[in-house]
Amino acid sequence: MEYYMHDIPLHDFLPIFVDSAMVIFLGMMYAGFFTLVKLRLVKSYFMVAAYLSWLGLVGCIYYLGVLLQVEPYTQKVLFGAMVGYLIFPHIVYFLLEKVHKRFEHA
């Protein structure tokens, strides 16, 4: 595989930094809202906020990919990572619930 890195224009530096920060923030908001709703600490309609955060995350990742001019292979990896991240909190919550039930009713 051949690797090539494009120059980044000066005016793209700030959007890259801000967009990268947003990726992590929105990722945390998705996991946070998801967990709070599942634990019934907030109303269930906040689940919409969780999935909106995930959609925002996908948008930010896409924009970051455009700004960084990533290769087609990396585009596919980023797409896979977003699908994986959509499922990730479900798996974690499932595991935590199962363990709690197992040991609380043992």
Place this chain on the structure above:
Amino acid sequence: MHGNRLYEGQKLALKYFFVAMVLFGAQLLFGLLAAIQFLYPDFLFGVLDFSINRIVHINALVVWLLYAMIGAVYWLLPDEAGREVVGIKLGNLAFYVLTAAVAVVVLVYLFVQVGPGKESTIWFITEGREYIEAPRWADIGIVAVVLIFLYNVYATTMSGRRTGILSVLMADLIALAGLYLAGMFYTDNIAVDQYWWWWVIHLWVEATWEVYVAAVGGYILIKTLNANRKVVEMWLWIEVAMMFGSGILGLGHHYFWIGTPEYWWEIGALFSALEPVPLVGLFVHVLYDWGKHSGQGHKIINVPAFAWLTVETFGNFLGAGVWGFMHTLPQINLYTHGTQWAAAHGHLAFFGAYVTILIGAIYLAIQGKAGLKELKMTKAGWWAIVLITAGMLFMTVALTASAYVQTMVERGMYGATWQGYFAAQANRWFLEGMGWRLAMGVVVIAGYVLLIYDMLTCTKKQPAEAYEGEVAAAAA
């Protein structure tokens, strides 16, 4: 603790914590001097050079964190294993040997600031590797001390109760100690040398230390929230699996520009991007435990420890996650590598991931030493946490502002030339950022003074009912 008495291992932990806090103060003091020298390069020039201040600042950080980590393990080890630490006399001897060696190494740094780079320099003065600059004789001594520590952990756990927390720690400490060996030999090729050096630094802070922190954090959750041990331990193993994946291959982001093959760009980019995932897991875990226990009449048994653990969750997320991801992908790292971005990320990540949780562990020991049923937060304790956290956060923002200027001017406009370096260093906005960094350093030091005051006095300011456990135990 058994009854109201401390195990000998826990008394040894208190000694480690004491030296850790002294070194923490030294780290802040030398950091402040270095921050002044960024603005006024003539300050103490020829007396205490910037290079030396930086060495002491960084190495004091690493050493005090290691002291506090060893202390935290000695504190929880007898409690978890249900028995006294095996080889406690050896442990005490190792503590005094290590402390004497650290004192000698620092004095040599201060008194031999300039000299030739010969073989004897590596053995007696400094190895010159960032973060692990200790000379080779001290390296060998550190290995001996760590071997004693490992022996104590293994022998105690094997002959006592082997909990999940201790099992994770046993596996992790082997990796933590073994990796130090990678920084003890020299190669003539600087790219190869850097390659091995990163094994120590990166695989410490982003793999073995993270797992260590998860284990100690789990212990604090059990002690402060009565969290379900099985849930904590299950999560620990998930953390281990994820951390060793993202942590080990995430190492690739340090290999981008040191002459290693280009496939590290892809590996480093992918696994660096995955590094925040375990942090998200930790966040969900803390939220889950808090949610499960809120409203069930559970008290927080040690408020200062839990407060610092909460700061850890957000500090780790912001410092390691947000500030890390902002400049880790190779396309942008080409421009940010070696600028103040690394300093901004490093300051908040080290603080968020390690300093906070180890202070929490020390508060747990303070409660145990005083034999208190509960430990409430005092005013001084609150002010300490506010000043240190706000100081570190705004220091990071100030460094980020300088980093942005440096990236634009030095790397973007001038193409990483010497001319660009000096143009960026003299830029007004760069200097403004450095000025605010210095001011925030003063705020952090004020917080540190309050923290020490609180650690020394908080047990005397607790309500009478907090002492019920002590009185009952004494009566029994």
